[in-house]
Amino acid sequence: MNRYGLRIAVPRGTMLRASLDALDAVGVDTAEVRENDRKLLFEDAGIVTMRPSDVATYVEAGAADVGITGKDVLMEQVGRDVVELADLGYGPCRIVLASVAGDPDPAREALRRLGVMRVATKYTGIASRFFEQTGRQVELVKVNGSVELAPLTGLVDAIVDLTATGTTLRENGLVEREQIADSTARLIANPAAHRLKAAAVDELRRALVAQGTAAA
Numbered sequence: 001m002n003r004y005g006l007r008i009a010v011p012r013g014t015m016l017r018a019s020l021d022a023l024d025a026v027g028v029d030t031a032e033v034r035e036n037d038r039k040l041l042f043e044d045a046g047i048v049t050m051r052p053s054d055v056a057t058y059v060e061a062g063a064a065d066v067g068i069t070g071k072d073v074l075m076e077q078v079g080r081d082v083v084e085l086a087d088l089g090y091g092p093c094r095i096v097l098a099s100v101a102g103d104p105d106p107a108r109e110a111l112r113r114l115g116v117m118r119v120a121t122k123y124t125g126i127a128s129r130f131f132e133q134t135g136r137q138v139e140l141v142k143v144n145g146s147v148e149l150a151p152l153t154g155l156v157d158a159i160v161d162l163t164a165t166g167t168t169l170r171e172n173g174l175v176e177r178e179q180i181a182d183s184t185a186r187l188i189a190n191p192a193a194h195r196l197k198a199a200a201v202d203e204l205r206r207a208l209v210a211q212g213t214a215a216a
């Protein structure tokens with residue numbers, strides 16, 4: 001177990017390296033995680049690794065005391081009973097509405113046609129709330145990845161997706177039309193662990209925030 005006595009859920013994929021760097025900097029030895037690509041549970045380090053979209057599931061159930069995942073994931077899974085403790089600063093990205101460059105604005109075009117805009121996304125929660133709040137009726141098409149393909153093939157008029165550098169949008173001839181949300185990595189806790197292991201959770205939170213400030 002690590003020095004905090006907490007089981008930490010760590011996201012694989014894009015945020016893995018920065019998360020391990022942050023944990024190393026606060027005294028959690030992540031060497032074994034870095035050396036094992038397929039292994040998922042690391043008892044000595046007190047780390048479990050998983051898809052970012054599963055982190056809140058494990059933390060909510062208490063299968064991990066704390067976890068790291070993207071704000072976008074938390075916004076999508078808005079009903080989860082977890083406590084958001086800190087913005088860790090890394091993993092910046094944005095959720096945007098985008099459509100084919102050169103085409104008319106899809107929202108205005110739908111209005112003009114008196115039709116409903118069709119939008120593909122894997123963020124159906126974020127998208128439906130956004131369109132509801134902005135008073136627009138849309139038809140959402142749930143896709144599981146490579147969302148940029150959907151408007152290029154005529155499946156939809158626009159997409160709601162994550163963009164970071166903008167490369168994927170550009171390489172697929174798409175342009176951003178509206179920004180919906182900003183995201184960075186967040187530290188979350190199980191509500192019971194937050195109460196019962198308050199000192200350890202707070203020590204980890206303070207250390208991670210301090211090292212993030214130092215690294216920035």
Ligand SMILES: Nc1ncnc2c1ncn2[C@@H]1O[C@H](COP(=O)(O)OP(=O)(O)OP(=O)(O)O)[C@@H](O)[C@H]1O
Pocket residue numbers: 012013014015051052053054069070071072073091092093162163164165183184
């Ligand atoms: N440049 C980026 N591209 C993609 N995701 C990023 C980027 N920067 C930060 N992120 C964060 O990483 C998360 C996605 O990570 P990744 O692409 O590795 O997972 P995934 O395979 O899409 O997983 P899941 O199925 O859980 O959504 C996003 O939800 C976001 O919070």
Ligand SMILES: O=P(O)(O)OC[C@H]1O[C@H](OP(=O)(O)OP(=O)(O)O)[C@H](O)[C@@H]1O
Pocket residue numbers: 144145146147161162163164165166167168169
């Ligand atoms: O602006 P960029 O820096 O190009 O990054 C954005 C891309 O990253 C994400 O895809 P991801 O790798 O998570 O795969 P996915 O399409 O299967 O979700 C997102 O869906 C974009 O496709």
